[in-house]
Structures are given as C-alpha cells and as structure tokens.
Amino acid sequence: MPPRRRHRRVVRLSEVDRRRLEAGELEGPVQALHARDEAAPAPQDEDTRSGDDERLLRDVPPHWGRH
Numbered sequence: 905m906p907p908r909r910r911h912r913r914v915v916r917l918s919e920v921d922r923r924r925l926e927a928g929e930l931e932g933p934v935q936a937l938h939a940r941d942e943a944a945p946a947p948q949d950e951d952t953r954s955g956d957d958e959r960l961l962r963d964v965p966p967h968w969g970r971h
Contacts, residue, residue: 921936
C-alpha cells in the first residue's frame with residue numbers, strides 16, 4: 905500500500921488584504937481571514953428596497969429558492 909500523502913490547506917490573501925498586512929493594519933494573515941469589513945453596508949430591510957431590488961428578487965431561478 906502506498907504511503908498516504910499529506911495535504912496542506914493553502915489560503916491566498918487578496919491584494920487588498922496583502923496591502924493592509926504590509927501597512928500594519930492587520931497583525932497577521934490569520935487576522936485577514938477573520939476580519940470583517942466594518943464599512944460594509946447593513947442589510948436592507950424590505951421597506952428600503954428599490955424597484956430594481958424587487959425585480960431581481962422576483963427573477964430568481966426556481967432552483968435557488970425564495971425567501
């Protein structure tokens with residue numbers, strides 16, 4: 905029986921995270937994996953959806969399911 909090969913998980917940082925790491929904004933690559941962008945907009949309530957949002961939600965393929 906051949907010896908088992910060991911597999912290593914490889915994660916590549918995005919260009920933005922690499923720059924943040926070089927600038928000292930992040931302490932290490934692991935922090936980049938778990939960092940959450942606080943500037944991301946909060947999810948919209950149904951009351952604040954635009955007409956285009958409603959159209960996109962109506963046109964969801966059936967295999968994607970609906971909420």
